[in-house]
Amino acid sequence: MLFKIYYQESINEVPVREKTKTLYIEGDSERDVRKKISDRGYNIEFVQAVSGAFLDYEKQNEDFNVLEI
Structure with missing residues (x-):
């Protein structure tokens, strides 16, 4: 199954919509x-x-x- 992940580059970064990035990855769940x-x-x-x-x-x-991956 394919998943779309919305993320920020750094775990210490506060989520801001304009800086949100996406990536796609295959996985079971x-x-x-x-x-x-x-x-x-x-x-x-x-x-x-x-x-x-x-x-x-x-x-x-x-x-x-x-x-x-």
């Missing part, structure tokens, strides 16, 4: 995805499963890249 990126020091705001029409829409974005 939200817990699995959080474990995979736990060593990166990101301040994770939200993890969202992506599928169906929403996935098709996201694939149209030029910044769409699935992180390989």
